[in-house]
Amino acid sequence: MEKLTEGVHKFRTDEFGNYRKLFRKLSQEGQNPHTLFITCSDSRVLAELITQSKPGDLFVVKNVGNIVPPSSVVGTTNSTAAAIEFAVETLRVSDIVVCGHTQCGAMEALLRGLPAQANQPHLHQWLALAAPVRQVLQTEYTHLRSHEERVTAAGEENVLFALENLTSYPCVQQRLADGSLRLHGWFFVIATAELFAFDPDSKQFLPLGMDK
Ligand SMILES: [Zn+2]
Incomplete structure (x- = not known):
């Protein structure tokens, strides 16, 4: 917890000055993010850091395994659906990114067998x-033998x-x-902080920028 409060103080004293105008503008005009970014809760995957986005740029959903449930799933299991509807209908984002990652604990659990109910x-x-x-x-x-390859x-x-x-x-x-x-x-x-994007034509994940 100390690390968090130290970080808050550091942000206020060292960083906030660079963002003062932007936060004020976002507070006055409201948010207008261009992208809904759905990624994993994993502590190593930071949407804003890896895309160098600023406050107001991304509407981020982090959940275990960056899973998107089908629309038919309702009730307590589908808070992600609420975020999708809000981002698409109300915020009118132009893009949705679903970003998975290597060494995902959720994928490992999925392959190993689900945790005990x-x-x-x-x-x-x-x-x-x-x-x-699965x-x-x-x-x-x-054909994949290694555990790492299977998780990827x-x-x-x-x-x-x-x-x-x-x-x-809908x-x-x-x-x-x-x-x-x-x-x-x-x-x-x-390990390398590289990003790959799925290319529907070749049906492969290619280095970002080469997918189009
Ligand atoms: Zn993960």
Whole structure:
């Protein structure tokens, strides 16, 4: 906790001056983020840092495993859906990025078998949403031997699954149809801080910037 309060003081004394005008403007005019950025709660994946974004730029959803549940999932398991509807309908973002990453604990859990329902009922239910990713791994990635490769493949497939699920939301469908919204699948490599983007033509994750 001390680290947090020290950081707050440091921000106020060293950094805030650079942002004073921007925060005032955002406070007066409200937020107008260009992108809904859905990524993992993992402490090593910092959306604003890796995209060098400023306050007001990104509407960020962080959840365990950057999972996007299908639109049909309602109730306590789908707070991510609420964020999607708000960003797409109210904030009118122009882009949605789903960003997975290497060494994702959620993907490891998914491959290992879901956590016990008795001890972690919410986590069990949440990860179960991504069960189709596990099936893809079991059928299409049998050639991968190393655990690391399998976790990376699961992370990439999970991004594609999330993009597919995004298209199940009526608000997303509507804005894709009128051409005012774009979807992007990204993958972050922690060790090298490299970003890859899914290229629908080659069906591969390519270094960001080469995907179009
Ligand atoms: Zn993760």
